[in-house]
Amino acid sequence: MSKPQKLHLSTRLNGEDVEFLCEARQSLLEVLRDELGHTGTKEGCATGDCGACSVILDDRVVCSCLVLAAEVEGREITTVEGLADGDHLHPLQRKFLEHAALQCGVCTPGFLVAARALLDRNPDPTEREVRYHLAGNLCRCTGYDKIIRAVLDAAAEMRST
Amino acid sequence: MHELQYSSPTSVDEALEMLGESSRDPRVLAGGTDLLIQLRSGARHARLLVDVKRIPEMNVLHADARTGLRLGGAVPCALVGEHPAARELYPGLVEAAELIGSTQIQNRATVAGNLCNGSPAADTTPALLALDATCTIAGPSRRREIAASELVTAPGRTVLAANDLLVEIRVAAPARGSADAYQRLIPRSEMDIAVVGVGASVTVDADGTCTAARIALGAVGPRAFLAEDAAASLVGTKVDEAALVEAGRLASEAAQPISDKRGTAEYRREVAGVLTRRVVAEAARRGRERI
Known part of the structure; x- marks a missing residue:
């Protein structure tokens, strides 16, 4: 059997240039966690249903379990590690804490990243828009209301500053 | 997926060359939202993925x-x-x-x-x-x-x-008085697979009389298909209530659903008619705005 093809890729991850080696079969999620040590992004279902592995790829939120690492050459990736500015949490992160919008926390990085992608495009979403945009992120603990409130509150704060 | 290889051609010709290497068991990768899951589960096989997104x-x-x-x-x-x-x-x-x-x-x-x-x-x-x-x-x-x-x-x-x-x-560009619509039924408001899906395109003239129609049904047969009798029944009508009921009846008749966890065959047949009425009415309404 032939040796697995090793691909050399260059990409931008949370504003920094990174290079890595991967196999064609590896998902972006696997490489982020296991090769690049960015374990903030979580694996939930691995079939694109739960959104726990959400990352922003060139301004669009995607499930990193359904992206091959081989596809990201020259592209820009933002993970939950890229949200805070040093020690200063992103407003979404602060509001999630204030509203207790998390319990076990496995879904939280995906919600934060997906919410950030929404607010980048639409700084003043309605509750309905937030709910639809986050329909691909599943949370089995909170019942969603606190998450929706946290996102709306963060959006309001970001608009006023 | 262990011996998988990846390529990202930048032209259709280059992609075709790769797809022609049958010994490498090639397969087209676009969005990957179905394919990657199928490869992991073993439902589909490939040893070379030809990513077409850079073409x-x-x-x-x-x-x-x-x-x-x-x-x-x-x-x-x-x-x-x-x-x-x-x-x-x-x-x-x-x-x-x-x-x-x-x-x-x-x-x-x-x-x-x-x-x-x-x-x-x-x-x-x-x-x-x-x-x-x-x-x-x-x-x-x-x-x-x-x-x-x-x-x-x-x-x-x-x-x-x-x-x-x-x-x-x-x-093709929509003709004057022509418009389309699509609706599906799922048991919840988002994130599910159609129990029935209906698409329609309806053309009306200045009097509001239907001059052409196409109705397509999804999830009520092994593949999506055109309900030709239902569409033909609309032509010459004003797409009024009676015409909608008749088109819905013919769409239900054309449906060949199976029973599965998303619904019984009887339910799907009924819903195919209901959705046909709604979708045709909506397409006709949109068509009238394009006169």
Whole structure:
């Protein structure tokens, strides 16, 4: 059997240039966690249903379990590690804490990243828009209301500053 | 997936060359939202993935009222929904594209992939059939056009050979008084697979009389198909209540559903009629605004 093809890729991850080696079969999620040590992004279902592995790829939120690492050459990736500015949490992160919008926390990085992608495009979403945009992120603990409130509150704060 | 290889050609010719290497068991990768899951589960096999997203020709998205729609094989559903002219001219196709999965999925999943995956419940397929869309297929020796209605042959199966590539989907500009619509039934408000999906395109004249109609049914047969008798029954009517009821009855009759966890055959047959009435009424309403 032939040796697995090793691909050399260059990409931008949370504003920094990174290079890595991967196999064609590896998902972006696997490489982020296991090769690049960015374990903030979580694996939930691995079939694109739960959104726990959400990352922003060139301004669009995607499930990193359904992206091959081989596809990201020259592209820009933002993970939950890229949200805070040093020690200063992103407003979404602060509001999630204030509203207790998390319990076990496995879904939280995906919600934060997906919410950030929404607010980048639409700084003043309605509750309905937030709910639809986050329909691909599943949370089995909170019942969603606190998450929706946290996102709306963060959006309001970001608009006023 | 262990011996998988990846390539990202930048032209259709280069892609076709790779797809022609049959000993490497090649397969086209567009959005990957179906394919990657199928490869991991063993439902489909490949040893070479040919990623078509870096081919400029397959990223074409153009719509205008004179030349119609050109939709490249690698264009994700989200871009279709964000395209102002596509929204304006093909509201039914946009309705279908925006129903597929979550924001995350819509940012990756393509309309062409939705068609080629061959699910009987694919949302954009009835919408494409209603619009009489054609597919430009590039093969090893030549390009050919086939009707979207002929592409899927059975669940998960298409007429495409391993070295064929769906480069582009084309739809004619809507005629005066013509418009489309798509609706599906799912048991909840988002994120599910159609129990029944119905797409329709209806053309009305200045008197409001229907001059042409196409109705396509999804998830009520092994593949999406045109309900021709139901569509023909609308022609010459004012698309009034009686005409809607008759078209719905004929659509229910044309449905060949199975019973599964999403619904019984009887339920699906009934819903096919209800959705046909609603979708035809909506397409006709939109058509009247285009007189």
